[in-house]
Amino acid sequence: MSPAWYGVAVTDRGDVQRALAEVAALQRELEAAYEAEDAGRVERLLTELSAAERRRNRAMQRALASGAATYHAALPVREQVARVLGLLGRPTPVSLIRDVAAARFGDSIAGPRLASLRRDEHRSWRSARESGHRAAGRPVYLVPALTYDRLAPVRGLLALSAWPLEVRLVAPASYRVDMLHIVDRLAAELADGGDAPWTPDVERLLWRLAGTVPGAIEGSTMDLTRVRAAVAAELAQIQDADAAERVEAARRGRSQLDEEQQLFGARLTVVAPGRRAAAR
Amino acid sequence: MTRTAAEQRLAEYRGDCPSQPLTARRLAGLLDVPGCVRRQVLDAIGAPLDPLAELLGAPPGGQSPFAIIRAQRFEERVTTGDMGPLLMLLRERLGAPVTAVRECDLSAEQVRTQYQRSDDTFRARLSEQYLEQMLDGDKTAVNLLRRPVLTLTLGGEPTFVEPDLVAYTTTDQLHPVEIRSYPCIDGIADPGQVSVTAREIAVHVIAAQEVAHRLGRGRERVATRGLLALPRNFTLDATGQPLDVAPQVRRLRRILAGFPARTALARHVPEGTSLPAPPPRDAPEAVRAAAAEQAAEALGALPSRFGDNCLSCGLFTFCRNEQQAAGAVARLGNAASNLCGDVSTVTAALDLAEGRRAPTTGAEQAVADALSRAATALTWQECR
Numbered sequence: 001m002s003p004a005w006y007g008v009a010v011t012d013r014g015d016v017q018r019a020l021a022e023v024a025a026l027q028r029e030l031e032a033a034y035e036a037e038d039a040g041r042v043e044r045l046l047t048e049l050s051a052a053e054r055r056r057n058r059a060m061q062r063a064l065a066s067g068a069a070t071y072h073a074a075l076p077v078r079e080q081v082a083r084v085l086g087l088l089g090r091p092t093p094v095s096l097i098r099d100v101a102a103a104r105f106g107d108s109i110a111g112p113r114l115a116s117l118r119r120d121e122h123r124s125w126r127s128a129r130e131s132g133h134r135a136a137g138r139p140v141y142l143v144p145a146l147t148y149d150r151l152a153p154v155r156g157l158l159a160l161s162a163w164p165l166e167v168r169l170v171a172p173a174s175y176r177v178d179m180l181h182i183v184d185r186l187a188a189e190l191a192d193g194g195d196a197p198w199t200p201d202v203e204r205l206l207w208r209l210a211g212t213v214p215g216a217i218e219g220s221t222m223d224l225t226r227v228r229a230a231v232a233a234e235l236a237q238i239q240d241a242d243a244a245e246r247v248e249a250a251r252r253g254r255s256q257l258d259e260e261q262q263l264f265g266a267r268l269t270v271v272a273p274g275r276r277a278a279a280r
Numbered sequence: 281m282t283r284t285a286a287e288q289r290l291a292e293y294r295g296d297c298p299s300q301p302l303t304a305r306r307l308a309g310l311l312d313v314p315g316c317v318r319r320q321v322l323d324a325i326g327a328p329l330d331p332l333a334e335l336l337g338a339p340p341g342g343q344s345p346f347a348i349i350r351a352q353r354f355e356e357r358v359t360t361g362d363m364g365p366l367l368m369l370l371r372e373r374l375g376a377p378v379t380a381v382r383e384c385d386l387s388a389e390q391v392r393t394q395y396q397r398s399d400d401t402f403r404a405r406l407s408e409q410y411l412e413q414m415l416d417g418d419k420t421a422v423n424l425l426r427r428p429v430l431t432l433t434l435g436g437e438p439t440f441v442e443p444d445l446v447a448y449t450t451t452d453q454l455h456p457v458e459i460r461s462y463p464c465i466d467g468i469a470d471p472g473q474v475s476v477t478a479r480e481i482a483v484h485v486i487a488a489q490e491v492a493h494r495l496g497r498g499r500e501r502v503a504t505r506g507l508l509a510l511p512r513n514f515t516l517d518a519t520g521q522p523l524d525v526a527p528q529v530r531r532l533r534r535i536l537a538g539f540p541a542r543t544a545l546a547r548h549v550p551e552g553t554s555l556p557a558p559p560p561r562d563a564p565e566a567v568r569a570a571a572a573e574q575a576a577e578a579l580g581a582l583p584s585r586f587g588d589n590c591l592s593c594g595l596f597t598f599c600r601n602e603q604q605a606a607g608a609v610a611r612l613g614n615a616a617s618n619l620c621g622d623v624s625t626v627t628a629a630l631d632l633a634e635g636r637r638a639p640t641t642g643a644e645q646a647v648a649d650a651l652s653r654a655a656t657a658l659t660w661q662e663c664r
Contacts, residue, residue, distance in 0.1 A: 093361040147394060155393035156360070172382035172422045179362035211517075212364030214371065214378070237378050245420075267396070 014192065016063045019056035026052050048162065051139025078117060080107045081142055082160060088185050090178035091145035091159040091170055103201035104189070118144055118158070122264050125161075129260075143263045145170045148249035151257060153265035161263050165253055171245035173238055180239075183209050183216075184231045187224045286546035290325050293578070295554030299326040301400060302439045307432070308479035310535050311528075312589035317548050318582040319593060324435055324545050329594030331558035332579070335572050338597035351461035354511050355444070358459060358518045359385075359426060363445075366424070366457065366509060369520035370447055373507055374455055380423045380447075384410060387427040400440040403429040408491055411446070414454060415497045423447065430487035435539045443484035447507070454492075456484045456506035464510040464519050474508070474523070481506050482528035486536065504529050553578045586610040587617075623647050 026049045033041040075083070084100045085092060092100075094114055101107040121142045128137035141161040144153035148171040159168040170178070186206045193199055203222065210216040216230035257266055281289075302323060313319050322329065330341050343351075358365045363383060370376040386407055392398040407428035413421035425446045431438045445457035458481050462473045485506070489499040504526040512519040555578045556571040579598060586603050587610065590596050603611040607626045610617045621643050623629050631637040632644065633651035 095356060095360050150394065152394040155390045172384055172420075175362040175383050176364075176367065176381035179364060209364065212362075212368045214368075234378060238381055 014196075015059045016056070019052065019059040022052045023049065023056050047137075047139055054139070075107065077109055077113045078121065078142055080105065080109055081114070081117065081158065082140060085142070085158060085160050087189065088182045089163075089167075090181045090185075091154075091157045091168060091174075092178070092182060094156045094158060096182070097158060099205055100186075100202075103205045104198050106198070117142060118153075125260070125263065141263065143168065144265055146253070146265050148172075148174075148245055151249070151253050151261070151266045165250040165262060166243075166246045169246050169249045169253065171242055171249065173242040174246065177235065177239050177242045179209070180213065180231045180235050183213065184228055184235075187227045187231070191224050281543050281546055283543060286543040289546040289549050289551070290321070290542060292551070293321070293549045293554055294325045294327060295578075296557035297325075297327050297332075297555035298557065300328050302326060302434070302441075304441045304443070304480040304483040305476075307434070307439070307441065307483045307536075308476070308532070309592060310539070311479060311531060312592050313585070313587075314535055314538070316585040316590075316593075317545070318579060318584040318595070318599070320435075320540060321545050321549060321582055322595075324437070324542055326439075327555060328558070332555070332575055333594040333596075333598060334561075335556075335558050335568065335575055336579075336595075336598045337572070337601075338594070341594065347461070354461045354516050354518075355459050357516050358509060359445075363424060363426070365518040366445065366447075366459075369507060369509055369518060370424075370457070373520055373522050374447070374505075376423075376447065382420075382422040383424045383426065384422040385426045386410070386429070400429050404431050404440055408495070411454070411488070411491055412495050414446075415492060415495060415501055417452075430484065430491055432483070432487040432490060432536075434536060435545070436541050441483055441487050443481075443488070446484075446488060453501055453503040454488060455503050456481050456488065457509065458484070458506065459509045461511060463513060464521070465513055467519075469508075469510055469521070477508060478523055478525045479528050479532070481508070481523065482525045482532050485525060485529050486532060548583060550581045553581050555579075588614045619647070619650065621647050 026045060030042065030045045030049060033045055080101050081097055083105060084097050087104065088100065098109050098111075098114070101109050124138065125141050139162075143159055143161045144155075145157040145159045146152065146165075146169050147154055148169050151169070154170060157170065183206065186202060186209070190199065190202055190206060193202070206227070207217065207222055210222070210227045210230075213227070213230045213234055215233070216227045218226070253262060261267075306323065306329070310319075310323070322332075334340055362381070367376075367381060370380070371378070386403055388398040388403070391403055391406065395402070407425070407430060410422055410425055410428065414423065414425070427442055427444065428446055429440050429442050432441055433439075443456055444459045447455045447457050458477055460473070460477055462470055482504075485502060485504055488502040492501045493499050505522055505524045507520050508523045509518050509520045511517065554574075556574040558575075559567050559571050576598070579595070580602065584599055584602070586599050586608070590599060593599075600611065608617075608624055609620045609626055609629060610624075612626070620629050622641075623632060623644060628637070629647070629651060632639060632648040633655045635652065639645040639648045
C-alpha cells in the first residue's frame with residue numbers, strides 16, 4: 001500500500017463535506033436547545049459539537065495535505081475504531097470492525113491492540129470523571145454493547161458511548177437486526193461513494209455480508225438497490241419485536257444503573273439463574 | 281464393594297494424574313472399544329489419554345497448528361455477529377423461518393465476561409434454562425444457542441459435553457448443528473471424517489435428549505436430524521448438509537447404558553498402583569523415564585481388550601506393544617484371534633498347528649484342525 005494511496009483513502013472531499021454538515025446541524029440543534037432553555041441538552045450538544053469540530057478540522061487538514069506524498073495519517077486505534085462505528089451506526093463485532101477499517105479506510109488494526117481497548121477506555125473515562133473537568137473527558141468513548149437481560153457487557157461487540165442506550169443494548173434478535181442495518185449502511189456508503197478508490201474492497205465485503213440476506217444477490221453482479229430492498233424486507237419481519245425489547249431493557253437500565261454502568265455495563269454477581277426470568 | 285470404597289480405589293489409582301472432562305469425541309470413541317476395561321477405567325476417572333500415550337512412547341498426536349488455525353478462522357467466520365452464514369443454511373436446509381434469529385452465545389469466554397464465572401456446572405445450568413424456554417415454545421426464547429453445555433451421565437457420573445450449536449426451528453424439535461473445518465468439495469465431504477462427526481453429533485443429541493427428558497418434555501423433542509456446516513471447496517464460505525444420526529444414536533445409547541458402574545470398574549483396579557502426573561515435554565529425561573515406568577505399570581495392571589478398532593484410541597501404541605511382547609494372537613487382528621478361539625498366544629497356536637502339542641479340549645481340537653489344514657495348504661502353495 002503506497003503512502004500516497006493511503007493518504008487519499010483516509011480522507012476525501014465527501015468526508016469534509018460530511019463533517020461540515022455535521023457541525024452545522026449540531027449548531028442549529030444547539031440554538032434550538034438554547035431557545036428552549038434545556039440545560040442538559042445544551043451541555044450534551046456542546047460536547048458533541050466540540051468533537052464534531054475537531055473531526056471537521058482533522059478532515060479538512062487531511063484533505064488539504066493528501067496531495068503530499070510524505071503525509072501519513074497515523075490515527076490512534078481508538079479513532080480508527082470510532083470512525084468505523086460512526087459509519088456503521090450499530091454495535092459491531094470486533095472482527096467486522098477490522099474488516100471495514102481495512103476495506104473502507106485502509107487501516108489495518110492489529111488484533112492485540114483491540115483487546116485492551118475496552119479496559120483503556122473505561123480507565124480513561126473514570127480518571128476523567130475523577131478529575132472533575134469536562135475538558136478532561138473525551139467527546140466519545142468506545143464502550144461494550146450490553147446484554148438486554150442483565151445489562152452486562154457483551155464480549156467482542158463494540159459501540160459508541162454517544163449512541164442511545166436502546167442501540168447499545170442487544171436483545172437476542174438484535175445481532176441480526178444490527179447486521180442488517182450495517183449491510184444497509186455499507187450499501188448506502190457504496191452508493192454515495194461513486195467511484196472512490198475503496199469501492200472494490202467495500203464491495204467485496206458487502207458481497208460476503210449480503211450473501212446471508214435472502215434475495216439480496218442474484219447472479220454475479222451486485223445491485224445496491226436490490227440489496228437494500230432485500231435488507232428492508234427482512235428487517236420488516238423482525239425489527240419491531242426487537243425494538244420493543246430494547247426499549248423496555250433501556251427503560252429498566254436507566255432506572256437501575258448509574259452513569260458508569262449505563263456505559264460500561266453492570267458487574268452483577270451471579271444469582272440463581274432462575275431469577276433471570278423474574279427480572280424480565 | 282461399597283460406593284465409598286470404589287471411589288477411594290479409583291481416586292488412589294488416578295493419583296497425581298489430572299482429571300479432565302470427557303469430550304464428545306472421546307465419548308464417541310466408546311463405540312470403537314466396547315468392553316475394554318482399561319479404557320473404561322481411564323474414561324471413568326477422566327484421565328487424559330494423549331499425554332499418557334506420548335509418555336509411553338507413542339508419536340506425538342494432535343492436529344497441525346495450521347489446521348487448528350483454519351478451524352478457528354472458519355468457526356469465527358460463521359459464528360461472529362449474527363451467525364449470518366448459519367442462518368442462511370438453517371433456512372435452506374432445515375426450513376427455519378426468517379424470524380428465527382434469536383441468538384445467545386454461551387461459550388466459556390462470553391459467559392465469563394457476563395457472569396465472571398464460566399465453570400461447566402454453571403454453564404450447564406444456564407444452558408438447561410435456555411433449553412427449557414426453547415422446549416416450552418416460549419415466543420421470547422432464543423432459537424440459536426451457541427456452545428451450550430449439556431450433562432450426560434456415564435456410569436452413574438455426570439460428564440459435560442459442548443455442542444457447537446443447538447438450533448430450534450418450526451418443526452417443533454431442537455436440531456443439533458455442528459461446525460467442522462474439513463472441506464466439502466463439489467458437494468461431497470470426506471465420508472470418513474463425516475462418519476466421525478456423525479458420532480460426535482450423536483453424543484450431543486443423546487445429551488440434549490436427556491436434558492429434555494429431565495425437564496419432563498420427552499426425548500423425541502430433540503431431533504436426530506442435524507446440520508453439518510463445512511467450508512465450501514477451498515474457501516472459508518460455509519455450506520451445509522443435513523445429517524441424520526439416528527443409527528449412531530441407537531448404538532451409542534446401547535454402549536452408554538452398558539457402561540459399567542464405578543463400583544464394578546473399581547473391582548478391576550489393583551491396589552498399590554497409581555498413574556503419574558504426565559511431566560511436561562521438556563522435563564529431564566530421568567523424570568520422564570520414571571513417570572513412563574509408573575504409567576506402564578499402572579496401565580498394565582488393568583485388563584484390556586485389543587482389537588482392530590483400537591487404532592483410534594490414544595493408547596494404541598502401548599497396547600499393541602504389550603500384545604506383541606506377550607506374543608498374543610490378538611496382535612494379528614480380529615480375524616486371526618477369532619479363528620484361534622481360546623488359544624491366546626501365537627506360540628501355542630503354532631505348536632497346535634505343527635503337532636508339537638496335543639489338543640486337550642474340544643475347542644483346541646477345532647483350532648488345531650483348522651490351523652493344520654491351513655499349514656498344509658501353505659506348504660502346498662510353497663511347493664508349487
